[in-house]
Amino acid sequence: MSAIDLLRDELRTIGDLDSISAALDWDQATYMPDGGAAARGRQLALVSEMAHAKRASSTMRDLLSACRDLESRDDVDGALVRRARQRHERATKVPAALVRAIKEHSAEAYVAWTHARPANDFASVRPLLERGLDLSRRLADALGYVDHPLDALIDENDRGSTVASTVALFDALRAELVPLVKAITAAKPLDASILARPVPAHVQLEFARSVAEQLGYDFHRGRMDLTHHPFMTRLSGGDVRITTRVREDDFGEAFFSTVHEVGHALYEQGIDLAFDGTPLGEGASSGVHESQSRFWENFVARSPAFWSRFLPELKRAAPGTFDDVDVERMVHAVRHVGRSLIRTDADEVTYNLHVMLRFGLEKDLFDGAVKVAELPDAWNARMTTDLGVTPSDDREGVLQDVHWFCTTIGGSFQGYTFGNMLAAQLWESAATAMPDLETAIAAGEFDRLRAFLIDRLHRHGAVYDPAQLIERATGKPLGIEPLMRHLRANYGALHGVA
Amino acid sequence: MSAIDLLRDELRTIGDLDSISAALDWDQATYMPDGGAAARGRQLALVSEMAHAKRASSTMRDLLSACRDLESRDDVDGALVRRARQRHERATKVPAALVRAIKEHSAEAYVAWTHARPANDFASVRPLLERGLDLSRRLADALGYVDHPLDALIDENDRGSTVASTVALFDALRAELVPLVKAITAAKPLDASILARPVPAHVQLEFARSVAEQLGYDFHRGRMDLTHHPFMTRLSGGDVRITTRVREDDFGEAFFSTVHEVGHALYEQGIDLAFDGTPLGEGASSGVHESQSRFWENFVARSPAFWSRFLPELKRAAPGTFDDVDVERMVHAVRHVGRSLIRTDADEVTYNLHVMLRFGLEKDLFDGAVKVAELPDAWNARMTTDLGVTPSDDREGVLQDVHWFCTTIGGSFQGYTFGNMLAAQLWESAATAMPDLETAIAAGEFDRLRAFLIDRLHRHGAVYDPAQLIERATGKPLGIEPLMRHLRANYGALHGVA
Numbered sequence: 001m002s003a004i005d006l007l008r009d010e011l012r013t014i015g016d017l018d019s020i021s022a023a024l025d026w027d028q029a030t031y032m033p034d035g036g037a038a039a040r041g042r043q044l045a046l047v048s049e050m051a052h053a054k055r056a057s058s059t060m061r062d063l064l065s066a067c068r069d070l071e072s073r074d075d076v077d078g079a080l081v082r083r084a085r086q087r088h089e090r091a092t093k094v095p096a097a098l099v100r101a102i103k104e105h106s107a108e109a110y111v112a113w114t115h116a117r118p119a120n121d122f123a124s125v126r127p128l129l130e131r132g133l134d135l136s137r138r139l140a141d142a143l144g145y146v147d148h149p150l151d152a153l154i155d156e157n158d159r160g161s162t163v164a165s166t167v168a169l170f171d172a173l174r175a176e177l178v179p180l181v182k183a184i185t186a187a188k189p190l191d192a193s194i195l196a197r198p199v200p201a202h203v204q205l206e207f208a209r210s211v212a213e214q215l216g217y218d219f220h221r222g223r224m225d226l227t228h229h230p231f232m233t234r235l236s237g238g239d240v241r242i243t244t245r246v247r248e249d250d251f252g253e254a255f256f257s258t259v260h261e262v263g264h265a266l267y268e269q270g271i272d273l274a275f276d277g278t279p280l281g282e283g284a285s286s287g288v289h290e291s292q293s294r295f296w297e298n299f300v301a302r303s304p305a306f307w308s309r310f311l312p313e314l315k316r317a318a319p320g321t322f323d324d325v326d327v328e329r330m331v332h333a334v335r336h337v338g339r340s341l342i343r344t345d346a347d348e349v350t351y352n353l354h355v356m357l358r359f360g361l362e363k364d365l366f367d368g369a370v371k372v373a374e375l376p377d378a379w380n381a382r383m384t385t386d387l388g389v390t391p392s393d394d395r396e397g398v399l400q401d402v403h404w405f406c407t408t409i410g411g412s413f414q415g416y417t418f419g420n421m422l423a424a425q426l427w428e429s430a431a432t433a434m435p436d437l438e439t440a441i442a443a444g445e446f447d448r449l450r451a452f453l454i455d456r457l458h459r460h461g462a463v464y465d466p467a468q469l470i471e472r473a474t475g476k477p478l479g480i481e482p483l484m485r486h487l488r489a490n491y492g493a494l495h496g497v498a
Numbered sequence: 499m500s501a502i503d504l505l506r507d508e509l510r511t512i513g514d515l516d517s518i519s520a521a522l523d524w525d526q527a528t529y530m531p532d533g534g535a536a537a538r539g540r541q542l543a544l545v546s547e548m549a550h551a552k553r554a555s556s557t558m559r560d561l562l563s564a565c566r567d568l569e570s571r572d573d574v575d576g577a578l579v580r581r582a583r584q585r586h587e588r589a590t591k592v593p594a595a596l597v598r599a600i601k602e603h604s605a606e607a608y609v610a611w612t613h614a615r616p617a618n619d620f621a622s623v624r625p626l627l628e629r630g631l632d633l634s635r636r637l638a639d640a641l642g643y644v645d646h647p648l649d650a651l652i653d654e655n656d657r658g659s660t661v662a663s664t665v666a667l668f669d670a671l672r673a674e675l676v677p678l679v680k681a682i683t684a685a686k687p688l689d690a691s692i693l694a695r696p697v698p699a700h701v702q703l704e705f706a707r708s709v710a711e712q713l714g715y716d717f718h719r720g721r722m723d724l725t726h727h728p729f730m731t732r733l734s735g736g737d738v739r740i741t742t743r744v745r746e747d748d749f750g751e752a753f754f755s756t757v758h759e760v761g762h763a764l765y766e767q768g769i770d771l772a773f774d775g776t777p778l779g780e781g782a783s784s785g786v787h788e789s790q791s792r793f794w795e796n797f798v799a800r801s802p803a804f805w806s807r808f809l810p811e812l813k814r815a816a817p818g819t820f821d822d823v824d825v826e827r828m829v830h831a832v833r834h835v836g837r838s839l840i841r842t843d844a845d846e847v848t849y850n851l852h853v854m855l856r857f858g859l860e861k862d863l864f865d866g867a868v869k870v871a872e873l874p875d876a877w878n879a880r881m882t883t884d885l886g887v888t889p890s891d892d893r894e895g896v897l898q899d900v901h902w903f904c905t906t907i908g909g910s911f912q913g914y915t916f917g918n919m920l921a922a923q924l925w926e927s928a929a930t931a932m933p934d935l936e937t938a939i940a941a942g943e944f945d946r947l948r949a950f951l952i953d954r955l956h957r958h959g960a961v962y963d964p965a966q967l968i969e970r971a972t973g974k975p976l977g978i979e980p981l982m983r984h985l986r987a988n989y990g991a992l993h994g995v996a
Contacts, residue, residue: 016541020518023525023541031529035719035736039775043514043521050548221533238533277537 003066004077008278010054010063011084015277017051022233026241030225045103052099056091064088076280079463083279094142102135106406113405122376122394129372129404133365136408150366153411157286158418160465163363166414170356173417173480178386180487180497181350184337185388187495192336194251194325199318201246201254207317208244208258211310215296216450217242217262218269230257232264232293237276240268252334259301263293266450270458285466286412287478288457290419291426295453298348298420299427299486302334305441337491339389341396349491352420352483353386358401358413365409422470424482429456429474501564502575506776508552508561509582513775515549520731524739528723550597554589562586574778577961581777592640600633604904611903620874620892627870627902631863634906648864651909655784656916658963661861664912668854671915671978676884678985678995679848682835683886685993690834692749692823697816699744699752705815706742706756709808713794714948715740715760716767728755730762730791735774738766750832754795761794762787764948768956783964784910785976786955788917789924793951796846796918797925797984800832803939835989837887839894847989850918850981851884856899856911863907920968922980927954927972 001009021044028040054060064085071081109128116125140149143156148163155161209224227243234240242261246254267283275281283289300306307330315322322330340346343354361378364370370378379398384390391397403412430452431437440448456473470478492498499507519542526538552558562583569579607626614623638647641654646661653659707722725741732738740759744752765781773779781787798804805828813820820828838844841852859876862868868876877896882888889895901910928950929935938946954971968976990996 012540013544016537016544019537020522020541020545024518024521027521027525031721031723032733033717033719033721033737033739035716036734037736039514039517039734039736042510042775043518046511046514047518218533219531221531223529223531225529236534236537238535238537239531241531 003063004070004080007063007067007084008080010060011080011279012277014051014054015279015281017047017054019235019277021047021051022235026233026235026243029227029229029231030243052091052096055087060084060088061092076275076463080278080280083462087279090143093144094139098135098138098142102139102408105131105135109405110402113399113402117395117399120393120395120399122399125399125405126372129375129409132404132409133372136410137366139408140410148366150363150410153408154414156411158411158415158466159285160467161285161287161414161418166359167363169421169478169480170359170414170417173352173421173483174356174386176480176484177349177353177487180484180492181337181339181353181386182388183497184349184491184495185339187497189338190332190336190494191329192333194322194329194333196249197251197321198248199251199321201248203318204246204248204251204254205244207314208254210313210317211255211301212242212258212262214444214446215259215262215266215300216446217265221269222265224258230261232261232268234268234282237268237271237273237281240265256297256301256334260293260297263296264289266296266453267292267458270450270454271461272459275461275463280461280463282462284457284460284462284464284469285418286415287418287422288466288469290415291422292419292453292457294419294423295426299423300441300449302331302348302490303438303441304328304331305438307331307334308442309444332494335491335494337495339387341383341389341391342400348420349487350387352417355413355417357382357386358403359417362410362413418478421478421480421483422474424486425470425474425476425478426453426457427486428482501561502568502578505561505565505582506578508558509578509777510775512549512552513777513779515545515552517733517775519545519549521733524731524733524741527725527727527729528741550589553585558582558586559590574773574961578776578778581960585777588641591642592637596633596636596640600637600906603629603633607903608900611897611900615893615897618891618893618897620897623897623903624870627873627907630902631870631907634908635864637906638908646864648861648908651906652912654909656909656913656964657783658965659783659785659912659916664857665861667919667976667978668857668912668915671850671919671981672854672884674978674982675847675851675985678982678990679835679837679851679884680886681995682847682989682993683837685995687836688830688834688992689827690831692820692827692831694747695749695819696746697749697819699746701816702744702746702749702752703742705812706752708811708815709753709799710740710756710760712942712944713757713760713764713798714944715763719767720763722756728759730759730766732766732780735766735769735771735779738763754799754832757799758791758795761791764794764951765790765956768948768952769959770957773959773961778959778961780960782955782958782960782962782967783916784913785916785920786964786967788913789920790917790951790955792917792921793924797921798939798947800829800846800988801936801939802826802829803936805829805832806940807942830992833989833992835993837885839881839887839889840898846918847985848885850915853911853915855880855884856901857915860908860911916976919976919978919981920972922984923968923972923974923976924951924955925984926980 024040024044024047032040064081067081070077071085072078109125109132112125112128116122136153137149140152143152145152151162154163154166212224213219221238222240222242224242224244226245228245230242230244232240232242242258242265244254244258244261267289271281304327307327311322311325311327311330337347337349340350343351346354357379360382361370361375364378365372376394376398380391383397430449433452434440434448437449440446457469460469464472467477522538522542522545530538562579565579568575569583570576603626607623607630610623610626614620634651635647638650641650643650649660652661652664710722711717719736720738720740722740722742724743726743728741728743730738730740740756740763742752742756742759765787769779802825805825809820809823809825809828835845835847838848841849844852855877858880859868859873862876863870874892874896878889881895928947931950932938932946935947938944955967958967962970965975
């Protein structure tokens with residue numbers, strides 16, 4: 001066997017261990033009885049330690065050495081060796097004691113957060129956030145960076161992005177977005193009340209399932225189950241699962257979370273199967289992944305074309321509930337904008353302000369411009385400036401998201417907004433490539449749109465760096481204009497904003 | 499840490515790997531989409547290789563050496579070291595090439611069987627059975643034995659039993675059973691037609707679930723799902739799952755398969771949690787395990803006391819379906835006896851004849867008294883002698899069971915009949931310990947009965963050898979009389995057989 005084949009074999013074994021973790025995680029989040037938790041924790045730790053040991057091993061080091069000649073090549077094998085080396089180096093750079101400390105801290109902080117949030121008790125988690133920040137700095141130091149420690153953490157999820165590049169994009173976006181939100185929220189709000197009409201859970205789930213299938217999610221290579229916090233997970237190229245949740249008095253909950261996860265799943269199902277189990281067989285970055293969920297959730301499934309196709313199906317599925325609703329009213333409901341305090345409830349227009357607030361605070365914490373003790377005030381001040389609403393307590397403010405309590409502080413949020421920007425950019429490219437895009441959507445024909453995304457994005461997996469992939473796919477670097485054009489055209493106009 | 503603690507830790511790691519396999523198997527049998535099969539096969543092979551490597555490792559050898567002093571002790575630590583040594587020796591005795599050859603052969607033979615059975619094509623699988631027999635002999639040689647090669651394979655599942663001890667029991671049982679079956683099947687058959695009345699699947703499943711809960715199966719430490727071939731699996735002491743299947747026109751299918759798996763699960767849920775993850779934290783043998791499923795399925799759930807409690811509940815669950823049925827009629831239905839050709843359809847009286855036939859043929863194959871080519875005729879002849887019916891083709895005969903096509907030939911069947919014998923023996927012990935046993939069952943009170951089984955059997959896990967455990971639990975060695983007394987009293991009498 002050649003060196004690259006031996007390397008690929010070893011990487012597939014690591015990939016199989018990661019897939020086993022994914023299967024155990026999926027089970028834990030869907031069907032595992034409470035009594036299974038302790039043993040499952042041990043099992044997950046065991047598998048991730050085994051994968052870590054193989055990534056850091058001298059075997060891996062030697063395999064990479066044997067493949068050194070390929071590493072600079074501008075082809076799939078070159079990309080494979082580069083990705084494998086990045087993981088090997090990460091595994092060897094970060095001391096095992098630090099990995100363990102972060103894991104133990106996260107477990108403790110998560111439990112504390114589950115108590116602190118309902119009790120509105122920031123003081124109780126303040127020391128944990130301070131320790132979390134310290135551990136995050138130490139992780140950044142171990143990983144290494146050129147300009148800013150946060151660069152190291154951003155790079156973990158959005159390879160190639162930095163504080164500098166992110167701040168440049170976010171400052172520009174915020175400058176456009178804040179006035180738009182102000183103008184839209186000053187106008188008469190759209191009526192979203194029809195989404196609160198009760199629809200039985202099984203009807204919602206069957207409708208969501210039918211839409212998922214029509215969008216092209218392959219149930220022979222996936223499945224859909226209920227969970228608390230919906231997610232998509234790849235157990236292998238042939239087994240890409242989604243989860244959803246349902247509320248009888250909130251039609252948007254199950255429907256849009258399903259379409260969101262379908263977007264993630266279509267990406268995974270579209271990756272070249274030849275890459276399966278290797279570091280090339282996954283999405284290119286958090287931001288690119290989020291672009292796919294947002295593409296289908298916001299650009300397809302909130303459009304008039306989409307509802308001209310699916311409103312009749314929804315009316316048949318829930319007889320009597322939406323008889324008086326036409327496409328315009330449905331689109332108004334799903335494009336309702338409000339000054340929400342909670343990120344996960346936010347609409348497409350205000351959402352990125354929530355994300356950028358968090359990213360900005362992460363940067364301020366790392367820079368020392370804000371101390372952990374000052375976080376609640378800093379949070380509330382920025383909410384007031386950006387969104388025109390002020391949390392009445394920390395439950396609606398700094399305590400709302402789990403992220404800072406379950407992983408490092410830094411690196412988790414920027415991808416959400418990168419994803420929204422890229423989704424808009426891809427939507428414009430798709431509309432250029434398919435002049436009849438809206439007609440096709442209105443006809444329920446998604447094959448060509450999916451083929452476009454597969455060809456430009458999905459099939460390449462992690463072969464390209466995100467920036468390269470975005471340029472290849474859309475002809476230009478990631479920018480804010482497509483997103484702003486979309487928001488102005490589809491939200492500004494609806495609210496009489498020029 | 500002491501040597502025994504280090505050994506226990508290493509055993510728990512192996513136990514976690516086995517539990518991971520169990521979780522992946524469960525997923526494969528319940529929810530995994532078709533597309534996941536190839537990667538799942540790789541994942542399962544990887545985990546089982548890792549467990550095997552740890553069992554056979556020099557680390558394990560050294561840990562066992564360090565614990566040598568404990569090994570002869572008549573306590574839990576002694577038992578732990580003995581069980582660990584048995585596994586270590588098994589892992590080191592059997593050459594990896596033979597393990598692989600058996601696995602590959604089984605995969606091939608299984609697929610061939612799935613085609614041969616519906617096609618009634620014994621000739622196509624004959625060479626595979628010949629090879630299977632050869633591999634089984636080689637496995638027996640590798641494992642080692644004193645008297646008979648089959649002893650080695652029996653010992654894998656029913657430790658301590660041998661061909662000689664099994665033949666002694668089975669010859670005695672057969673001598674009593676054949677005339678009883680002849681007499682019962684000569685009498686007017688009981689009416690089982692009510693079990694074919696259609697009951698919606700969800701009603702059957704809810705009723706089965708309710709009964710499972712009332713029998714004491716703890717759903718906080720387990721769950722129940724649908725599958726093709728029902729099974730129980732332990733993912734950990736806190737996560738013991740059952741599966742079932744349902745046919746709308748066969749009430750017995752879901753109900754008795756659920757109660758059967760509940761019996762297995764109560765055993766696993768009753769094992770001392772201190773043993774969890776170690777070789778002591780599992781059932782003592784196939785036969786002892788089967789005794790628990792049969793105890794609840796046949797001795798509890800086919801009794802008049804049971805149906806006096808649960809028939810009213812069934813009538814409420816399926817309104818109108820069983821209004822004209824009284825307890826006697828229900829018991830007649832669930833104790834219907836027939837000369838079935840198919841083991842899995844067989845009733846409690848004839849079932850053991852099917853099992854003993856298979857065990858007898860395994861012995862004959864090993865002894866050379868029957869050649870593979872002669873199997874169909876030998877099968878049919880013995881069916882005619884023992885059950886008075888002759889298969890019209892091999893689908894109803896030698897091709898009906900998967901066992902010989904998916905694992906070794908030998909060792910798999912005897913436990914079914916050991917289980918039926920032991921269930922009867924335990925039932926008599928329970929009735930002695932609880933003179934009000936039937937009254938308690940009729941009142942739906944199962945706590946004391948469960949406590950009896952936990953105390954005598956479950957909690958000990960695999961601490962004792964099966965023979966020791968049986969003596970401790972019932973005061974005597976495994977014998978045929980309790981089973982014959984049960985069959986005569988509960989089946990002979992119903993059919994007017996003295």
